[in-house]
Amino acid sequence: MHNFNYHRAADVADASGKLTSLEDPKILAGGMTLLPTLKNRLAAPSDLIDLAAIADLKGVSVEGDEVVVRAMTPHAVVAASAEVQKALPALAQLAGNIGDPAVRHRGTIGGSVANSDPAADYPAGCVGLDATIVTNKRKIAADDFFLGLFETALEEGEVITSVRFKIPTRAHYMKFRHPASGYAVVGVMVAQYGSKARVAVTGAGPCVFRLSEMEAALEKSFAPSSIANIKVSAEQLMGDIHCSAEYRAHLITVYARRAVEAMV
Amino acid sequence: MGEFAIGQPVTRFEDPRLLRGGGRYVDDLAIPGMLFGQVLRSPHAHAKIKSIDISRAKAAPGVAAVLVNEDWATSGFGDLPRAEGKKKRDGSPMYRPHFPALAKDKVRYVGDPVAFVVAETVEQAQDAAELIDVDYEILPCVTSVALGSEPGAPLVWDDCENNICFVHLEGNKEKTEEAFAKADHIIKKRFVITRVTAATMETRGSIGHYDKAADRYTIYTTLQRALNFREELAETLNIPESRLRVVAGDIGGSFGMKSGVFNEVGLVLLGSKVTGRPVKWVCTRSESFIADAHGRDNVSDAEMALDKNGMFMGLRVRNLVNMGAYTQPGTDAGAFSNLGTLAGVYLTPAIHVDVTAVYTNTNIMRPFRGNGRPEAAFVIERLVDLAADELGIDPAEIRRRNMIPPEKMPFQTGLSFNLDCGEFEQVLDQSLEMVDYKGFEARRAEARKRGKLRGIGMSYTIEKAAAPGYEGAEVRFDRTGSVTVLTGAVTQGQGHETVFKQIVSDTLGIHPDEIHYLQGDTDQVFFGEGTGGSRTAALGGSAVTVATGKVVDKAKKIAAHMMGVDEVDFAEGVFTARETNRTLSMKEVARAAMSPKNIPQGMELGLNATAAYHTTKQNYPNGCHIVELEIDEDTGQVEMDRYVVVDDVGTVLNPLLLKGQIIGGISQGVGQMLMEHIRFDPQDGQNLTGSFMDYAMPHAEIFPHIDIKSHSVPTKTNILGVKGAGEAGCVGALPAVANALVDALSHLGVKHVEMPATPERVWRIMQEAKAGRA
Numbered sequence A: 001m002h003n004f005n006y007h008r009a010a011d012v013a014d015a016s017g018k019l020t021s022l023e024d025p026k027i028l029a030g031g032m033t034l035l036p037t038l039k040n041r042l043a044a045p046s047d048l049i050d051l052a053a054i055a056d057l058k059g060v061s062v063e064g065d066e067v068v069v070r071a072m073t074p075h076a077v078v079a080a081s082a083e084v085q086k087a088l089p090a091l092a093q094l095a096g097n098i099g100d101p102a103v104r105h106r107g108t109i110g111g112s113v114a115n116s117d118p119a120a121d122y123p124a125g126c127v128g129l130d131a132t133i134v135t136n137k138r139k140i141a142a143d144d145f146f147l148g149l150f151e152t153a154l155e156e157g158e159v160i161t162s163v164r165f166k167i168p169t170r171a172h173y174m175k176f177r178h179p180a181s182g183y184a185v186v187g188v189m190v191a192q193y194g195s196k197a198r199v200a201v202t203g204a205g206p207c208v209f210r211l212s213e214m215e216a217a218l219e220k221s222f223a224p225s226s227i228a229n230i231k232v233s234a235e236q237l238m239g240d241i242h243c244s245a246e247y248r249a250h251l252i253t254v255y256a257r258r259a260v261e262a263m264v
Numbered sequence B: 001m002g003e004f005a006i007g008q009p010v011t012r013f014e015d016p017r018l019l020r021g022g023g024r025y026v027d028d029l030a031i032p033g034m035l036f037g038q039v040l041r042s043p044h045a046h047a048k049i050k051s052i053d054i055s056r057a058k059a060a061p062g063v064a065a066v067l068v069n070e071d072w073a074t075s076g077f078g079d080l081p082r083a084e085g086k087k088k089r090d091g092s093p094m095y096r097p098h099f100p101a102l103a104k105d106k107v108r109y110v111g112d113p114v115a116f117v118v119a120e121t122v123e124q125a126q127d128a129a130e131l132i133d134v135d136y137e138i139l140p141c142v143t144s145v146a147l148g149s150e151p152g153a154p155l156v157w158d159d160c161e162n163n164i165c166f167v168h169l170e171g172n173k174e175k176t177e178e179a180f181a182k183a184d185h186i187i188k189k190r191f192v193i194t195r196v197t198a199a200t201m202e203t204r205g206s207i208g209h210y211d212k213a214a215d216r217y218t219i220y221t222t223l224q225r226a227l228n229f230r231e232e233l234a235e236t237l238n239i240p241e242s243r244l245r246v247v248a249g250d251i252g253g254s255f256g257m258k259s260g261v262f263n264e265v266g267l268v269l270l271g272s273k274v275t276g277r278p279v280k281w282v283c284t285r286s287e288s289f290i291a292d293a294h295g296r297d298n299v300s301d302a303e304m305a306l307d308k309n310g311m312f313m314g315l316r317v318r319n320l321v322n323m324g325a326y327t328q329p330g331t332d333a334g335a336f337s338n339l340g341t342l343a344g345v346y347l348t349p350a351i352h353v354d355v356t357a358v359y360t361n362t363n364i365m366r367p368f369r370g371n372g373r374p375e376a377a378f379v380i381e382r383l384v385d386l387a388a389d390e391l392g393i394d395p396a397e398i399r400r401r402n403m404i405p406p407e408k409m410p411f412q413t414g415l416s417f418n419l420d421c422g423e424f425e426q427v428l429d430q431s432l433e434m435v436d437y438k439g440f441e442a443r444r445a446e447a448r449k450r451g452k453l454r455g456i457g458m459s460y461t462i463e464k465a466a467a468p469g470y471e472g473a474e475v476r477f478d479r480t481g482s483v484t485v486l487t488g489a490v491t492q493g494q495g496h497e498t499v500f501k502q503i504v505s506d507t508l509g510i511h512p513d514e515i516h517y518l519q520g521d522t523d524q525v526f527f528g529e530g531t532g533g534s535r536t537a538a539l540g541g542s543a544v545t546v547a548t549g550k551v552v553d554k555a556k557k558i559a560a561h562m563m564g565v566d567e568v569d570f571a572e573g574v575f576t577a578r579e580t581n582r583t584l585s586m587k588e589v590a591r592a593a594m595s596p597k598n599i600p601q602g603m604e605l606g607l608n609a610t611a612a613y614h615t616t617k618q619n620y621p622n623g624c625h626i627v628e629l630e631i632d633e634d635t636g637q638v639e640m641d642r643y644v645v646v647d648d649v650g651t652v653l654n655p656l657l658l659k660g661q662i663i664g665g666i667s668q669g670v671g672q673m674l675m676e677h678i679r680f681d682p683q684d685g686q687n688l689t690g691s692f693m694d695y696a697m698p699h700a701e702i703f704p705h706i707d708i709k710s711h712s713v714p715t716k717t718n719i720l721g722v723k724g725a726g727e728a729g730c731v732g733a734l735p736a737v738a739n740a741l742v743d744a745l746s747h748l749g750v751k752h753v754e755m756p757a758t759p760e761r762v763w764r765i766m767q768e769a770k771a772g773r774a
């Protein structure tokens, strides 16, 4: 680890100000991704701006037809929240299956979403549950937020303050865990909003994406058989030493079908 | 004595200390004035070092020294310990490369130490290491053992032809060929045993401290055998052993991996000598993947000859074994010292094994839990299942038919093992009953309805433990009658403290709270070898027993003298004068033994005893594992559902610790069979699995309840009757899980599943089998 200056931001405005004024600053949330990167000397920011002391950024609530998760809420809190379990059980379940207990108690939704790791679970939750990413500057639809491998629509000085999930008629998340890391090799969020359906896939591509063919098929008839034979092309998918693109493509269909099976 | 007696499930005395953070591992030690070291490692698998420029690093803040090969060469230190004694096929001596602590002219694996920076802080050492400029000329490399010995393969050592380190032959070739000529069936298969890493919870580490005034070296380090380590290291340093002290604190797992004298041990000592201050180096987790020794990694071409009744007539095995880039004593042992396991528990009359050890551009190897046993067990037990399948005989039945019956003991197998005892069929039957073997097909049919392919697999494996050797023990009574017990063994988590205290408590009647266990410091422990090869219960346990026996003999004489009788009886810590009601406790006698007025004339004061116990024969733990698992037909994911073990480890000293050993071993065997795998890029030799994000370790959640029973057949090869237990779990697990996987897929015509059976691999096997059938 290289040396850096540590700041404890008093509020979001303070954090944002420091982000634009300092030399090469980074926000520190749970540190589950950022700190290993620093320890392995893969990054050397001049300043870390810790959001941990900002009370406004913590907690979950149900507001109208939305579940609101503030940026610094750890995964374990979302998983254990009675409100979330009642209003949007698929989200609680998604959060409860991230990594391991230590990671769930430190890692935050803001850090996860800002990082846009191709194998992270929350991106599938955001896109599948038609979420809005709220920052100190604007509101961004999840569909427009995740742009690519570790790439988001966030601009300089922008701080995620909360994520607002739209409560669906019903939804389910299925994940094939990476045997080493626990991340998603393939994660599929299927959600039904009245006559509309959303199918969002993480783990398989450079970033989360939707499967319009499956969505259309489910909108016609919301049943496992509607999508069981929809094959996904491996062409745009990722392959690595653990799972080939072809295998991931296969898993997407299996897990989408299983998600629907769990819902009907 | 009572609840602490031998055979009781005593909970571990070391746990409260270790679990509360009271352990003292190398990284917990700090010596005033201590500096920190950082190793600069080769980023290439094979390259010429054209030049090294250390000037910028030397000038960096806080740097005390920057060492390169030249510094090692001129220090008076010699090679790190080197393997010796084996021969090549033509009878010429094995290839033994020089082994300096820092690479000379060439690097030979990714991670090969090139330079060592010593600085005031770890961070300063890291910063400075980044400032060393090394100019490499990259050379072609070879990491695979199968490719390494092929003509034309890149040479790891220019003057080592075909990369062949040595050849080892065992068994009877002629008889084996005759058996194959007469056979009704021949089963042939190539088995690839993957490379894995020990991934110990505590990484390796060392503190070197050269005391100039005393001209004496001290090394605090992670190891398994402190006294053997001292012998080897003293030779490297070119000093008498008496000028070297080796200290091991708590060791957080080793499994064979930490048993070598690694480069960094030499480097912290040289660093200390050069700077005049103690130097600490502790391996980071990321570094450990490229800096630790690895385990296994071989290819077996195996054949079994059978008659028409399914009786094994002969076994022929050719092994290629990966040696990595350098060899040390012990790094090569996995290639030959446990081949006896290949003979299994079977009558097979004719066996021949031909082993070729091959250098490659990979990390050095060390024993890893089983050290050749799991590899051999995998080969024989997979072959047996393949034979059962080919001949249409039930796997349990074909094993039963070929098993060595107790009345044939002692039995000389077709390889080195000369078995003294064992009741294999009884163990098999007990396991079959525990798993409800008869009910399996119903469970398979029920699983099928859920889209799951259920399989059952068994292994019956045997291994050698406690190879002939010795161990020392010392029992010291304090003036007040409490005890310190010392042995040469070094626990790495096995629980030596608990078992040794049990033995002392049981034999002397002293409460464990009044017994202190001390190990791992060569200035304190007078004699012994150390821990490894499932030897400590047999050798260390026996040594402690002999020492306490000497104490009792002497104490009896003192007690008789004190009570004015000719003879006394001793039981449960109490001496009783016959035909009187007078008694003395062990503690009373121990206190009294400190005063000349209490002891018979001519006797030495005190109640201390030492023992140097040795054996000439190894023992043969054996056991049956049966596992049931289910494969998800859609995804290839494997889930174990039942796991039963019946083990014969002779006398059981502590059933709780025994279970811990078996379960730990099983988890490492299952890990290798299902997920663990060190992989190198075949082109550039980079380690592709250099972190826990890519190197998958089994978590507790993947295991079903593991049901373990003991069927104890005590051995006469040591005084306690114990057989080794440390490696047995791992030995049995690999083939049992493999056999269950193949069984689950057998309806598709699948005959073998390579390790690791990752979901994708299993899914592909199913796809291919279905395509082939369509």
Ligand SMILES: Cc1cc2nc3c(=O)[nH]c(=O)nc-3n(C[C@H](O)[C@H](O)[C@H](O)COP(=O)(O)OP(=O)(O)OC[C@H]3O[C@@H](n4cnc5c(N)ncnc54)[C@H](O)[C@@H]3O)c2cc1C
Residues within 6 Å of the ligand: A026, A027, A028, A029, A030, A031, A032, A033, A034, A035, A051, A071, A072, A075, A097, A098, A099, A100, A103, A106, A107, A108, A109, A110, A111, A112, A113, A114, A115, A119, A120, A121, A122, A158, A159, A160, A161, A181, A182, A183, A184
């Ligand atoms: C062993 C392990 C296993 C894991 N397994 C999983 C898994 O199975 N599934 C999964 O989804 N994730 C997994 N993770 C990731 C983890 O859940 C966290 O979500 C992730 O590490 C990021 O969250 P954090 O709070 O730790 O962010 P940090 O590491 O602190 O920050 C990550 C990045 O986001 C930026 N950032 C943080 N907060 C904000 C904000 N409010 N606004 C703008 N930028 C911000 C930081 O500057 C940094 O660049 C795993 C992590 C580990 C270490």
